[in-house]
Amino acid sequence: MKYGNAKVILPDALVKELQKYVQGEYIYVPIEQKKQKRWGEVSGYRKELEQRNRQIRKEYRGGVSMKCLSEEYGLSIYAIRKIIYQK
Template structure:
């Protein structure tokens, strides 16, 4: 989340109204529910993890052991198990 100066986007009368409640501090204005993005949507990281997890499942199904996959992907055995058994 980046900082935006209110003067660059809000009308003066709205800024004066807000200053009655808060001055010189940060104010978080949440997005509307229908406009919220899920974790990782904006950066594409969610898709990267889906692809990695798919590769892990494929390698396991073709004979790689959980221990080898854990070392290869720098993950714990528990994390590998969760990835393999999730559907």
């Protein structure tokens, strides 16, 4: 998150209106709901997990046991089971 100077970004009338409520403090202006990205989309981690999960399901269908998969990927057997049976 980066900070911006309200006097530079906003019109004078809006700055004066904001000063009625807040002076010399930081305020957070959230992103509009429709523009907000889902978790992991910005960093690309969501895609990495999806690719890993596809590989786990492929290996399981190929005959690799859940125990071997849990050791290979460093996940619990419960987590592997959730990935395999995920819809």
